[in-house]
Amino acid sequence: MSEESKGISRRSLLKGAALSAASVAALGMIGCAPKEAGSADDAKAGAAGGADGKHTWEVKPEPIPADKVKETVDTEVLVIGGGYSGTCCALAAAEGGAKVTLVEKDAMLNGHGVGGTGAIASRELDKLGISFDKAVEMERWVSTCGNRCRESLVAKWFRESERCMNWFLDLAEKNGAKCMVTVGSRSAVHPEIDCYHMISGGEIFEQHTMADFVEYLFESEAKQHGAEFVYEMPAVQLVQDDAGKVTGAICQNKDGDYVQYNAPKGVVLATGDVSYNDEYLDEFAPIAKKVMTRLCSDQGNVGDGHNMAAWAGGAFQDGPWPTMMHPQAAATFHGPFMFVNPAGKRFMNEATWVQGKCVGVMVNGGSDHAWSVFDANWQTDLLDSLQYGGGMFWDSFRAYGTDYQVAVDSHTKTVEGGLEKVPDYYKRADTLEELAEMLDVDKDEFLKSVERYNKMCEQGEDTDFYKESHFLYPVKEGPFTACMVAPGLLGVCGGIHISDNFEVLDAEDQPVEGLYAIGNCAGDIYAYDYPINVQGNSHGRCLIEGKCLGEQLAGVYQEI
Structure with missing residues (x-):
């Protein structure tokens, strides 16, 4: 040689x-x-x-x-x-x-x-x-x-x-x-x-x-x-x-x-x-x-x-070399709402930045996707959350100086359009039991996770992952919606x-x-x-x- x-x-x-x-x-x-x-x-x-x-x-x-x-x-x-x-x-x-x-x-x-x-x-x-x-x-x-x-x-x-x-x-x-x-x-x-x-x-x-x-x-x-x-x-x-x-x-x-x-x-x-x-x-x-x-x-x-x-x-x-990841490989909205993995379990503080959501889903969730789950009050909850948080796929690419309602309206179109056009990534049902049947999750664990999450919302403290209390929005009133949160790689x-x-x-x-x-x-x-x-x-x-x-x-x- x-x-x-x-x-x-x-x-x-x-x-x-x-x-x-x-x-x-x-x-x-x-x-x-x-x-x-x-x-x-x-x-x-x-x-x-x-x-x-x-x-x-x-x-x-x-x-x-x-x-x-x-x-x-x-x-x-x-x-x-x-x-x-x-x-x-x-x-x-x-x-x-x-x-x-x-x-x-x-x-x-x-x-x-x-x-x-x-x-x-x-x-x-x-x-x-x-x-x-x-x-x-x-x-x-x-x-x-x-x-x-x-x-x-x-x-x-x-x-x-x-x-x-x-x-x-x-x-x-x-x-x-x-x-x-x-x-x-x-x-x-x-x-x-x-x-x-x-x-x-x-x-x-x-x-x-x-x-x-x-x-x-x-x-x-x-x-x-x-x-x-x-x-x-x-x-x-x-x-x-x-x-x-x-x-x-x-x-x-x-x-x-x-x-x-x-x-x-x-x-x-x-x-x-x-x-x-x-x-x-x-x-x-x-x-x-x-x-x-x-x-x-x-x-x-x-x-x-x-x-x-x-x-x-x-x-x-x-190494390791940094990765640029966004949770946009499936649904393009998820907000600060409750996440569950395919095992039906909640696994992280959801009110974080896009890179954190991707890593959380893969490392703590143990999968290449999770589900963001919210109830009929999600638009009101989203509007409230934007004074404390935001960023991509939570807020929207709206012009500086516009109000939070612009983001809510944009994501409403996203979710409603997703339910119609890409139903694999967006799900809706009248009851949590029906929603669980539509998702690739363990139904019993999912229902337990929602029940526990709702109790913490009532108590005003997330003792599992310490998400800030102003992001604790309960999942109680139907219809219920789930959006798939899936990490995508933009670059290394x-x-x-x-x-x-x-x-x-x-x-x-x-x-x-x-x-x-x-x-x-x-x-x-x-x-x-x-x-x-x-x-x-x-x-x-x-x-x-x-x-x-x-x-x-x-x-x-x-x-x-």
């Missing part, structure tokens, strides 16, 4: 583990391999990994011979991946005067979410008279991450957020789009600030979807500045010189021919997360496999960039170890020269769990990292 195809030790991949200079040099001219030598398609296969029982990212494939390259293209900045962070980076670099090429493996750009981006400050927030305490919100972020994220990287997010969001708002307005700031949650324990900027409208928006509009907006602007976007052109191998500097990448077009892109100013990995690669999930985010559904419909997030970084000498952040927002300037770092915290990572393939800004006190901060992270790195590679970035 050649030196290039020998295994890279697991220890050398993790931040804090030693990797000698000789080992770095031995990595040579390597990257993401063609199919016959360990492609993304192979990585999808699962935990089998590479040779000798090693993981795919630990086994460095052979380099593509120079005589197999059919075409060479010279650019300055090469961005690999056409999602939020990649398209933003391409635009910012092109605006700064760099020659930019973005390669995307699919025939289209890929966006996720509902077009919303979180920011700690912006001119739209100023118009509404909204401001936040950065110190408090950053501390909440860091605490949610178990104090394992790199605080200097998080602080950069907070410093750059307003500038980058205002730049984005300028682009949106130029293209006929408008911004609506939506409400967060008033929970004393898990507050979510009113900072979610929903961008919609204009010609580009009408041509696309809420999920990918932002990416096509960035592409349109980038092309006006001379950037080139190339579709169906997956990167299959990074190019490194004898010193280990990344100088470009070899891609493969839809005809199977190899095209080498030379990028002396930098290669940017913006390839997304590892949601659809079980090998990565087993090793770094096993809880992600407990969800009912993986919600990223394109299924292309298989760790391409993670593999490339590892094969080029980069390290990964320590951890991975490649990076510097505060988004350089890919090795296990000794030294840059792999010429290589950068942004967006969900990059790590360190989150750890252990995903913070949602700043709603939409993951899209905000893509905006900030993309813009700042693009400016940096173009030589126009000014540190705040």
Whole structure:
């Protein structure tokens, strides 16, 4: 076996583990391999990994011979991946005067979410008279991450957020789009600030979807500045010189021919997360496999960039990697009401944030779903609860300044529509006994659980899980409704170890020269769990990292 195809030790991949200079040099001219030598398609296969029982990212494939390259293209900045962070980076670099090429493996750009981006400050927030305490919100972020994220990287997010969001708002307005700031949650324990900027409208928006509009907006602007976007052109191998500097990448077009892109100013990995690669999930985010559904419909997030970084000498952040989960894989309303698992038992404090509900259902509930159960008074109870709580699937994506009744009306439509259109997820019956027969629960345990819960509601104290007393709404008056609460995976927002300037770092915290990572393939800004006190901060992270790195590679970035 050649030196290039020998295994890279697991220890050398993790931040804090030693990797000698000789080992770095031995990595040579390597990257993401063609199919016959360990492609993304192979990585999808699962935990089998590479040779000798090693993981795919630990086994460095052979380099593509120079005589197999059919075409060479010279650019300055090469961005690999056409999602939020990649398209933003391409635009910012092109605006700064760099020659930019973005390669995307699919025939289209890929966006996720509902077009919303979180920011700690912006001119739209100023118009509404909204401001936040950065110190408090950053501390909440860091605490949610178990104090394992790199605080200097998080602080950069907070410093750059307003500038980058205002730049984005300028682009949106130029293209006929408008911004609506939506409400967060008033929970004393898990507050979510009113900072979610929903961008919609204009010609580009009408041509696309809420999920990918932002990416096509960035592409349109980038092309006006001379950037080139190339579709169906997956990167299959990074190019490194004898010193280990990344100088470009070899891609493969839809005809199977190899095209080498030379990028002396930098290669940017913006390839997304590892949601659809079980090998990565087993090793770094096993809880992600407990969800009912993986919600990223394109299924292309298989760790391409993670593999490339590892094969080029980069390290990964320590595990477990944080997951972004929302309880929206079945019903999209559940509120603060009583939850029961398939065993018919209540198992958690239901008045918590979306990530907490997902983890609670899977870990404490022991299943990939539970049922939110409420009685005929649910609309009145929901209206009352919103003064103390809220957040996604409890409140609604309503505009800041609207009253709570807007959320109640919205969820009424959701529940009534669900009963008619998706009856597997929404159930209603005149009696609790009849409702239990409709659910996949143990009937006797269910009835006991409801009886016990109602007694605690009467007494005004939840001695089982200590849910705040103002959320103790009894389940007594029919008809009774149950909505399935099912965790869905939006992304695994951890991975490649990076510097505060988004350089890919090795296990000794030294840059792999010429290589950068942004967006969900990059790590360190989150750890252990995903913070949602700043709603939409993951899209905000893509905006900030993309813009700042693009400016940096173009030589126009000014540190705040």
